[in-house]
Amino acid sequence: MDTRTSAAGPAERLCHWHSGTSTTARLVATYPPVSGGGAADLYACADCRERHGLTPIDTLTTDELYTHLREAVAPYLHLGRAS
Ligand SMILES: [Zn+2]
Secondary structure: OOOOHHHOOOOOEEEOOOOEEEOOOEEEEEEOOOOOOOOEEEEEOHHHHHHHOOOOHHHOOHHHHHHHHHHHHHHHOOOOOOO
16 A cells, blocks of 8 residues: 555755755756756756746746847857847
């Protein structure tokens, strides 16, 4: 009768803002690979989202997500900037 006990409750994830695990951590940003590293999925817990004004990425519209990604990579895009 205890076959489902381990499946209960949300999974803990690492919050990249306070560098600890939290069951409230959600994906807030995905940066493309830079400097040869892999893509970084950044998770923030509820406290850190409130403190830093972060929005879970799955609540963004497509336009908002696109804007977010453009801003995220802007510091790295020195080439091809129209002016
Ligand atoms: Zn946190």
